[in-house]
Amino acid sequence: MEYKKNDRVTLTIEDMGSDGEGIGKVDGFTLFIKDAVIGDQVEAKIIKSKKHYAYARLEKVLQPSPFRVEPKCAYHRQCGGCQLQAISYSEQLHFKEQKIRNNLIRIGGFDAEYIDERMQPIVGMEEPFHYRNKAQYPIGTDRDGNVITGFYAGRTHTIIANTDCALGASENQQILETILSYMRKNKVTAYDEVTGKGLVRHVLIRKGFTSGQLMVCLVINKKMTKMSYPTAGVQKNTNEFLPNQGELLAALAKIQGMTSVSVSINAEKTNVIMGTMIHNLWGESTIEDTIHVRDMQKENYPYTGDALTFKISPLSFYQVNPIQTEKLYSLALEYAGLTGKETVWDLYCGIGTISLFLAGKAKKVCGVEIIPQAIDDARENAKRNHIENAEFFVGKAEEVLPEFYEKATTEASSDEMLHPDVIVVDPPRKGCDDACLNTMLRMQPGRIVYVSCDSATLARDLKILCDG
Numbered sequence: 001m002e003y004k005k006n007d008r009v010t011l012t013i014e015d016m017g018s019d020g021e022g023i024g025k026v027d028g029f030t031l032f033i034k035d036a037v038i039g040d041q042v043e044a045k046i047i048k049s050k051k052h053y054a055y056a057r058l059e060k061v062l063q064p065s066p067f068r069v070e071p072k073c074a075y076h077r078q079c080g081g082c083q084l085q086a087i088s089y090s091e092q093l094h095f096k097e098q099k100i101r102n103n104l105i106r107i108g109g110f111d112a113e114y115i116d117e118r119m120q121p122i123v124g125m126e127e128p129f130h131y132r133n134k135a136q137y138p139i140g141t142d143r144d145g146n147v148i149t150g151f152y153a154g155r156t157h158t159i160i161a162n163t164d165c166a167l168g169a170s171e172n173q174q175i176l177e178t179i180l181s182y183m184r185k186n187k188v189t190a191y192d193e194v195t196g197k198g199l200v201r202h203v204l205i206r207k208g209f210t211s212g213q214l215m216v217c218l219v220i221n222k223k224m225t226k227m228s229y230p231t232a233g234v235q236k237n238t239n240e241f242l243p244n245q246g247e248l249l250a251a252l253a254k255i256q257g258m259t260s261v262s263v264s265i266n267a268e269k270t271n272v273i274m275g276t277m278i279h280n281l282w283g284e285s286t287i288e289d290t291i292h293v294r295d296m297q298k299e300n301y302p303y304t305g306d307a308l309t310f311k312i313s314p315l316s317f318y319q320v321n322p323i324q325t326e327k328l329y330s331l332a333l334e335y336a337g338l339t340g341k342e343t344v345w346d347l348y349c350g351i352g353t354i355s356l357f358l359a360g361k362a363k364k365v366c367g368v369e370i371i372p373q374a375i376d377d378a379r380e381n382a383k384r385n386h387i388e389n390a391e392f393f394v395g396k397a398e399e400v401l402p403e404f405y406e407k408a409t410t411e412a413s414s415d416e417m418l419h420p421d422v423i424v425v426d427p428p429r430k431g432c433d434d435a436c437l438n439t440m441l442r443m444q445p446g447r448i449v450y451v452s453c454d455s456a457t458l459a460r461d462l463k464i465l466c467d468g
Contacts, residue, residue: 001029002029003029003046003049004046004049005046006045006046006047007046008044008045009026009044010026010041010042010043010062011024011025011031011042012024012040012041012042013033013041013065014038016037016038016095018456020095021034021035022034022035022037022038022058029052030052030053031044031046031053031054031055031056032053032054032056033056034057034083036061037065037067037086038067038087039065039068040061040068041061041063042060042061042062043062044059045057045059065087067087068087068088069086069088071086072085073162073165075150078154078160079150079152079154079160080151080153080154080156081165089125089128092128093122093124094122096122097119097122100119100455100458101115101116101119103455103458103459104455104458104459104462106459107456107459107460107463108458108462108463109463110463110466123327123331125321125323129166130166130169131167131323131324132320133169133207133208133320133321134204134207134318134320135165135167135169135172135205136203136205136273137150137176137202137203137205138151138152138159139183139202139203140190140191141190141192142159147183147188148180149161149180149203150162150163150165151165163176169205169207169209171205171207171256171257174255175203175205175214175252175255176203176205178248179200179218179248182248182251185247186243186244186247188200188243193269196269199222199242200219200220200242201266201273202219202273203218204216204218204219204264204273206287206312206318208287208288208289208290208312209289210289210291210292211287211288211289212256213259213260213288214255214257214258214260215261215262215312216252216258216260216261217261217264217314218262218263219274220242220265221266221267222241222263241263242263249261252282253283258283259283259284260283260284260285260286260287261281261282261283262278262279262280262281262285263278263281264277264314265277274314274315276315278313278314285313286313286316287312288310288311288312289309289310289322290309290310291308291325291326291353291357292306292307293329294326294327296330296331296334297334301326301327301330304330306357306360308356308357309384309385310381310384311377311380311381313377315373316374317350317351317371318351318353325353328451329353332424332449332451333358333361335447335449336422336424337422337447338358338361338362338422339361341362341363341421342362342421342422342446343362343363343365343422344358344359344362344365344366344422344423344424345367345368345401345417345443346366346368346423346425347367347401347424347425347426348368348369348397348425348426348427348428349368349369349378349426350371350374350378350426351377351381352367352377352378352381352382354424355367355378355390355392356381356382356385356387358422358424359387359389359390362389364391365389365391366390366393367390367391367392367393368392368401369392369394370395370396370397378392397425397432397436398432398433398435398436398439401435401436401439401443402435402436404417404418405439405442418443419443420443420445421447422449423443423445423447424449424451425440425448425449425450425451426451426452427452429454430454430457431452431458431461432457432461437461437464437465437468438468441468448465450462
């Protein structure tokens with residue numbers, strides 16, 4: 001039977017898609033239904049129909065799934081942030097674990113039995129809320145012209161007004177309410193994406209979970225004259241970037257933990273949030289945080305005593321979930337199996353977080369990253385933590401590694417980094433470039449530790465690495 005737009009159907013949700021949508025079938029016809037949970041019996045209305053499948057809107061839950069829970073956030077259906085909040089956390093973990101397993105089998109071409117023998121249990125959180133150490137809130141206006149902030153509704157740029165996101169640090173609400181109150185009182189305008197007018201575009205908030213330090217950076221739509229535009233870096237500047245900005249700074253300074261307040265200039269009509277120039281208005285230009293290594297073999301994952309401290313600027317890349325970051329890096333370190341004698345390449349190294357942990361256990365580590373500022377941060381972090389056996393290169397991993405390999409082999413070098421004991425790779429979602437994968441294979445490391453944020457591209461790359 002063929003279904004068309006506005007048809008209503010009743011079905012049971014049997015699976016979930018990669019974005020958390022429910023999947024069910026009616027007469028062999030597949031439907032994708034946002035906000036439906038595996039195990040739900042639902043009534044849905046078709047909103048877009050194709051030949052063999054359709055997208056439908058959840059109209060009514062007729063029989064709730066045993067995995068369905070009451071979401072913590074009242075806005076979870078409208079907001080584009082959390083797709084799985086109506087599912088119990090244990091089932092969320094199971095869903096993610098199965099997603100990874102299925103991608104390794106389907107995309108990677110690995111035998112199911114082979115994967116099941118090697119796959120370790122998923123490592124979840126004890127409390128999966130209020131864990132994000134970074135949040136970027138768009139500033140806009142509602143239909144009545146009131147200044148609001150929150151998050152975009154799914155697949156739109158319409159702001160759902162909400163200052164109390166269940167994922168962000170608990171201090172975020174007080175910071176946002178302070179900024180909104182200041183804007184209303186001083187008639188400070190919110191940016192309008194359509195007209196390109198209005199002053200405040202976004203608010204970036206960062207928190208050091210170990211240090212307790214807070215950072216606020218307001219992204220503003222302000223044209224700078226060449227005379228007033230500094231050349232580079234973070235500037236200590238007393239200029240009035242905002243109307244009556246002393247009032248705002250005084251109010252933010254009262255919030256416990258406040259360490260840094262700055263503005264980022266972004267006058268471009270773009271979806272990119274941050275501008276490249278930061279002007280520091282109050283306090284320090286960075287905040288500090290510490291990452292600890294955990295013993296992943298013991299119950300509750302206690303700290304081992306190993307710790308590194310990092311300086312974080314508004315533009316720094318830093319993992320947003322500090323609790324899980326410690327578990328992730330601890331596992332990467334465990335898998336590297338270092339004894340103090342090994343040479344290691346860390347590709348896509350960012351500000352050197354994994355590199356510096358590896359350096360504490362290895363003979364030598366070389367890190368590669370395309371963003372020059374991140375490499376500057378990595379070198380600075382090495383100095384801060386008194387690490388002298390880590391070297392960092394600016395460039396694409398897929399270019400730096402082959403260039404190093406070719407140069408070393410051409411010069412008949414006995415460079416120990418030519419055939420490293422370990423290569424650690426932590427690429428973006430698109431995975432590793434072919435040139436990078438091929439050079440890794442030619443270098444014949446003893447081990448490769450692949451840290452991935454997309455199991456589909458992980459599976460694709462593992463197929464190439466294992467075949468090689």
